[in-house]
Amino acid sequence: MRRMDSLFARLFGVFLLAILLAHALAFAWFHFYGHPPPPPPPEHLRALDMPRPPPFAGPLVALIFQILALSVAAWFAARLLSRPIQRLSEAAERLSEDLDSPPLTETGPRETRQAAHAFNLMQTRVRQQVQQRARMLAAVSHDLRTPLARLKLRLEQIPNAMLRARMTQDLDEMIGMLDATLRYLHQQRSSEPLQWLDLQALVESLVEDAQDRGADVSVMGHCAPLQVQPLALRSCLSNLLENALRYAGHAEITLHDDAEVVEVRVCDHGRGIPEEQREAVFEAFFRLEGSRNRNSGGVGLGLTIAREAARRQGGDILLEETPGGGLTAILRLHRR
Structure with a gap:
């Protein structure tokens, strides 16, 4: 009884039914249209009108019936197999964004119920x-x-x-x-839902706050609103801006917007970071020698917090050299 409740049993039953149906259709066709042709009529009857063969005659018809039956069965079987996997994938994506997301319903075949129960237990x-x-x-x-x-x-x-x-x-x-x-x-x-946010207004607000403190900061470019986590994004941009001001004394922010990706570039012309260490600075408490030491006021968490905040909403942060010297932090966010 447990074997009949499994996903294997359901798939096997669907394919078995498809094979039986295809053979039944072929048997029916041969029964009605598969008789041997009648002998040729005499010479004196050939000029008369003879009955035409049935419109659905020929071996091609049986083959078409079988192909159609197997194709329909394969479609239902593939859908039956992929539906629980799709539900599990959607639940995992919801869990990555919100730990308090509703659990999976433990229904369906035995394997599906076991996977849903294990997922809910993990959550x-x-x-x-x-x-x-x-x-x-x-x-x-x-x-x-x-x-x-x-x-x-x-x-x-x-x-x-x-x-x-x-x-x-x-x-x-x-x-x-x-x-x-x-x-x-x-x-x-912390978990934060996605909301529509005017990214350009947020960047301009951060720049104005820095300028009120006497910082040398400028912003250019335009960006349409997009779905983000507002508090996480504000923390990310604030860390990138403070990082540039701390180690270079100035910053230039540029917004790039297109149909799929939004880029926020925070450029400075300070000492920069060697190429071989641009990934290491994202590790917690990692600090470079020279200008990027503890005397400058940092504890080595600014870029770590910024990248993890970006990745929680499907984005990322990359570092590259500014033309003419310095460091450019690139925040990339994907439109949903």
């Missing part, structure tokens, strides 16, 4: 792990900030001014790394 476990990590982040945030704050107050009691300044700098760096790490982990676990 439940992933959601539990994310919730557990959120609780751990809250605990780390509380338990580490309190002793660091006490330590910062006690540093004020050190009489040596030079030692106090160095220890305060190290402590501020620890607090900065803690804040950046918690913010990075929080953005990783």
Whole structure:
């Protein structure tokens, strides 16, 4: 009984029925149209009108019947086989965008029900792990900030001014790394629905905010609205802009829009990044020597956060050399 409930049994039944139907059609054709031809009439009757052969005669008709029957059966079998796979693929795509997406319905053949049950179980476990990590982040945030704050107050009691300044700098760096790490982990676990957003207005708003702080930033180009995750995209663009301003002191943003892909180019003319290290800078806490060290204020998470925010909405970030020297960060987003 369990074998008859399987996907294999259903496919086998469909093909068996198709073969039987094709042979039944061939048998029916040969039964009605497959008799041997009658003997030729006498000479004196040849001039008379003779009955015409039936319109559906000939071996080609049986072959056409068989081909049509097998084609229809193959179409239904392929649809039966691909439907659960398509449902599983759509559920996996929904899960990648939202951990709270509805579970799969556990219906259909035995293999389909087993796959849906395993998928729903995986979704439940992933959601539990994310919730557990959120609780751990809250605990780390509380338990580490309190002793660091006490330590910062006690540093004020050190009489040596030079030692106090160095220890305060190290402590501020620890607090900065803690804040950046918690913010990075929080953005990783957050889910945000896609919404229509005026990307050009968002970029111009970020540029105006930077200009109000006295930064040398310019923007050019146009872009039509597209579907994105607004908070993630704002974080991505903000990190790219701050990265250029921190290490080059200026930035030029250019918008390129077409029917399929939108590009946001953040260019600077600073020291740039060697080609062999342009992928390594996307790793968490990776920092280059020279101008891109801890004295510049970064903790090595800006580009990591920016790329992961872009990839969560189907985009990506690439780095290339600016003509004339410098670094260009290219944010690519696909229109849906």
